[in-house]
Amino acid sequence: MKAAIIAQLTFREGLRKKLVLGVILLSLIFAVLYVWGFHLFVQDWRAMEAQRQSRGATTILPYEVFASAMVLLGLWTVNFLAGVMTIFAAVGTIASEIEQGTLHAIIPKPIHRWEIVLGKWLGYAGMLAIYIGVMVAIVTMTARFIGDYRPPNILQAYGLILLVAFMLLSLTMLGSTLFSTVANGVIVFMLYGLAITGGLVEQIGTALDNDILVRIGVIVSILVPSDSMWRLASYLVQPRIAVNFLGPNPFGTTVPPSSLAVWYSIGYTVVLLLLAMARFQRRDL
Amino acid sequence: MTSGALPQCSDWAIETYSLRKAFGDRIAVADLSLTVGYGEVFGFLGPNGAGKTTAVKMLVGLIRPTAGTGRVLGRPLGDHSARRQIGYLPELFRFHDWLTGEELLDLHGKLYGLSRAERRRRIPEVLELVGLAEAARRRIRTYSKGMQQRIGIAQALLGSPRLVILDEPTSALDPLGRRDVRDLIRRLRADGVTVFLNSHLLSEVEAICDRIAIVNRGRVIALGPMSSLLAGDLAVEFRLGALPDGTLHALERLIQVDAVQHGERPVLIARAADEAAVAHAVDLLVRAGVPVYGVIPERRSLEDLFVQLVSDEQAESG
Numbered sequence: 317m318k319a320a321i322i323a324q325l326t327f328r329e330g331l332r333k334k335l336v337l338g339v340i341l342l343s344l345i346f347a348v349l350y351v352w353g354f355h356l357f358v359q360d361w362r363a364m365e366a367q368r369q370s371r372g373a374t375t376i377l378p379y380e381v382f383a384s385a386m387v388l389l390g391l392w393t394v395n396f397l398a399g400v401m402t403i404f405a406a407v408g409t410i411a412s413e414i415e416q417g418t419l420h421a422i423i424p425k426p427i428h429r430w431e432i433v434l435g436k437w438l439g440y441a442g443m444l445a446i447y448i449g450v451m452v453a454i455v456t457m458t459a460r461f462i463g464d465y466r467p468p469n470i471l472q473a474y475g476l477i478l479l480v481a482f483m484l485l486s487l488t489m490l491g492s493t494l495f496s497t498v499a500n501g502v503i504v505f506m507l508y509g510l511a512i513t514g515g516l517v518e519q520i521g522t523a524l525d526n527d528i529l530v531r532i533g534v535i536v537s538i539l540v541p542s543d544s545m546w547r548l549a550s551y552l553v554q555p556r557i558a559v560n561f562l563g564p565n566p567f568g569t570t571v572p573p574s575s576l577a578v579w580y581s582i583g584y585t586v587v588l589l590l591l592a593m594a595r596f597q598r599r600d601l
Numbered sequence: 602m603t604s605g606a607l608p609q610c611s612d613w614a615i616e617t618y619s620l621r622k623a624f625g626d627r628i629a630v631a632d633l634s635l636t637v638g639y640g641e642v643f644g645f646l647g648p649n650g651a652g653k654t655t656a657v658k659m660l661v662g663l664i665r666p667t668a669g670t671g672r673v674l675g676r677p678l679g680d681h682s683a684r685r686q687i688g689y690l691p692e693l694f695r696f697h698d699w700l701t702g703e704e705l706l707d708l709h710g711k712l713y714g715l716s717r718a719e720r721r722r723r724i725p726e727v728l729e730l731v732g733l734a735e736a737a738r739r740r741i742r743t744y745s746k747g748m749q750q751r752i753g754i755a756q757a758l759l760g761s762p763r764l765v766i767l768d769e770p771t772s773a774l775d776p777l778g779r780r781d782v783r784d785l786i787r788r789l790r791a792d793g794v795t796v797f798l799n800s801h802l803l804s805e806v807e808a809i810c811d812r813i814a815i816v817n818r819g820r821v822i823a824l825g826p827m828s829s830l831l832a833g834d835l836a837v838e839f840r841l842g843a844l845p846d847g848t849l850h851a852l853e854r855l856i857q858v859d860a861v862q863h864g865e866r867p868v869l870i871a872r873a874a875d876e877a878a879v880a881h882a883v884d885l886l887v888r889a890g891v892p893v894y895g896v897i898p899e900r901r902s903l904e905d906l907f908v909q910l911v912s913d914e915q916a917e918s919g
Contacts, residue, residue, distance in 0.1 A: 321711045325697070332699045420691035421756060424661035425712035426684040600624075601663040 318427040322435025323442065329445045330405065339401050339447070346397070347454045350390050354462045357386055377561065381390030383465035384558040388550055390455035391473060392567045395546050398448050398481045400439070403504050406488040408497035409436050410592075413499065414601055423601065430593035437489060437589055444481045449474065469552040476549035479581055480542045484508065486588035487540070493595040507540045516566055523564040538575070542582040544573045611785040614639045614764050614795040615660060617671035621819075622655050622664060629655040631819035633669070637797055637812070639763075642790050644810030644827070645799040646903075648911055653799050654692050656767050660797070661689045673763055685713060688757035692768035692799070694749060698742040702733055702752050705741060706759055711734060713760035727755040732781060734865060746773040754782065758789075766797045767791060771805060783809050807831075807903040817914050823906070836899040837879050839869040842892030851889070855882045866894065 330336050361382060368375065410433070413419045423429060452474045459465045467473075487507065491500040518533020520526070537544035550568035551559060564570055619693035620632040630652040637643040647653050658664040660671070662679030674780045696705050703724060730876035731751040736744065741752060750773045757765055766784075771779045779802075786796050786809050800806050806813060813830065815823040823830060828891035837856070844867045852858065852869075856878055862868040873879045879896065888892050 318712065321708065325708060329697065329699065417691060417693040417695040418697055420663060421689065421694065421696065421709070421710065421753070423663055424684060424689045425685065425709065426681055426714060427712050428681070501820075600665060600666070601658065 317431065319431040319435035319438060322427075322432050323438035325328050326409075326436045326439025327442055327452065330439070335405060336443075339397075339404075343397065343447075343451060346393060346451075347458075350393075350455065350457050351462060354386055354390075354458050357382070358463050378557065380465060380555055381558045381561050383459060383463045384467060384554045385562065386463065387455060387467045388554060388558075388567050390458070391452065391477065391549070391553060392546070394448065394451040394481060395477045395549070398444060398451070398477060399484050399508055399542065401447065402444060402481045402484045403488050403501070403508060405443070406436075406440050406485055407501045407504065408492060409440070409489060410492040410596060411495065411497045411500055414445050414599075420601060429597045433489065433493070433593045433596050434587070437485060437592075440485055441482055442483060444485065448477055448481060452477065473553040475551040476545050476552070476578075477580075479578075479585065480545045480549075483540075483545070483581055483585040483588070484542055485586045486592065489593065490588045490592040493592050493599060507510060508542065510536055511540035511543040514540075515547060519524070519564040519569060520564065522569070522571060534547060537577070541577065544577055545581050548573045548578065552574055612639070613637060613672070614641070615643075615671070615673050615797060617656075617660075618669055620656065620659055620669035620671055621667045622652070622659060623667045628819055630666075632822060633816065633819065635794060635814045635821055635824055639795055640790065640793050641811045642786055642796045642798065642809055644806035645797060645816070646803065646806060646813055646907060647816035651816045653816060654768060655819075656738065656794065656816070657692075657766060657797075657799050661687065661766060685760060686763040688760060688762035688765040690750075690753045690757045690765075690767045690770050692772075694753040696741055696749065696752065696756075698744075699740060701738050701740050701754075702728065702744070703737040705752060706755060709756045709759055715760065717759070720854035723759060723761070727758050730758065733757045747775060747778050750774055751778070754785070759836070762794065764795045764797065766799075768799045769801065769849035770798070771800070771802060779805065803903045803907055813903075815909050815910055822910050824913055827903070831901050831903065835873045835875060836901065837871050837873055837882075838895070838897040838899060839868050839871065839882075839893065840897070841869065841886065842894070843867070844869075844891055845889070848886065848889040848891055850880055851885060855885060 361379060367377070372559075410419075419432070422432065452470065456467065456470050459467060484504070488500065488504045491504050494500070495503065514533045514536025517529050518537070521529025521531075521533060547569040551570075551572035554562075554568065559568065559570060562568055613636045615635070617633050617635055620630055620633040621628070633652070633656050637722075645653055645657070655664060659666050659678060660673055662684070666678065666805075671678045673680075674683040674686055691901075700708065704722045706727065707720055710724060715723060725734065725737075728737050731754050733748060733751050733755060736748060741749060744752065750770065754767070754770055757767065771782050774782065783805065785799065789796055796808060798806065807827065810827055812826050813823070814821050844861075849858070849861070852871075856871045856873040858869055858871045860870040871882070873882065876898075879898070883893060883896055
């Protein structure tokens, strides 16, 4: 299939472009800070624990609640960085290639236009799968080897963070077939920001038991279900005791989205990609 | 204005019927009907903004026509099965400049569906053909504009196409590069390849094209073999010795005298129906004892024709 040629090209382009180099550099900084931070946390915990024991006091909360919070923060950062990286990488994938004219020699070749869109999607998806995989592994390994803590359901969390990246990829690519690069960047970032805010509003609504706030959050998560998938990931990756202790909070939730929401997100990702294909099929260059 | 009997549809490499493209209110191509025969080198001319590039983009499927139909290599516009046989150099050629020349051709070879073996054989061939063999392993980013145009031409020829559509292929080339492209097009013609050439450079078109179309405001205003479009009256300048009035009158029966510069050595500007008429006129002058110092035929150039047609149109509508 010709889409594979474009996927390969997109993947190689990502590797050779400076953007990815920058992301890798930033991610390295993140990794170093995270390892260091986790190390400090473990040190502090042990110091406090030693103090407590010398005073003869009992432990109020188990270690895993705090270790889990550290993992949650790490994964939240990974999820956020992956979202930003997805949007940055794909924001001009169709639009700027039309603006620059690099597609003009490709489209008249014996390849369907939808194969070009699908190929690009697959190329980016492959890059994101590797990137997110490496980042999740860094967080997990840090927790395990520095904090001696193993978060539950880490593979499901990886899959859900990947789903967040893929749905943002579909959204960004659809925008790229409709708008100029700059306009698309503005629109997609606004939607991404809206999703995050919507998630926060929903958490506040849950904490205050305010139905309207919760409903606003739900409506936003239908428009852009990225944040709701993150919250499901965060719910799964924490032990129950940690979820209950933290309660509604900016990084997690006590009310996980249902499996229906997961199917909705998958459908959302596929439908937006199909719309991008259909739109590009008819576009004049 | 096609020559000869009306041919079968499949006799044309390109045929369009009343192609039209409007972008909102702006009409880029109003009504484009033309035919290009197999094996021809076809020149597509027109002033800036005449809709040439839009027309070319419709031929290769980058733009969908608003109305009208067309066929390329016997297949409807944008059809997939014809694409394997079409090579196209876009006007604004920009390639993925982080690839090397060789990698770019490998990519386009894959898009054409060439096997690994075919690519391995064909890529050095086309690189040689456009004179880029030395630069094959350099990133395209480091290429000069002319080299980028050459790699664009290489990409268009990669699939050994039956039809090559070149949109301004020499815009970035120096005179030597232009000559190379002219030679290349001649070689393609010798191989039986149809070449559709969109160019501003009238001298270039004049030198290599068999047939041409001139478009203005999205319409074809002239279409036909170069020789017959440039034919018509033959302009001749006669440089003579003393010319008696009687001889001038006799001469006027053979050729149309437009102007006479009297003097010791009169100069006559005249138009003849053909070369035979010029020969008769010379014969008459010699018999009448008029010294003939020179007979200079003035071939009408493509530029003359172009300027005349386009400015006539402008004047009519203005």
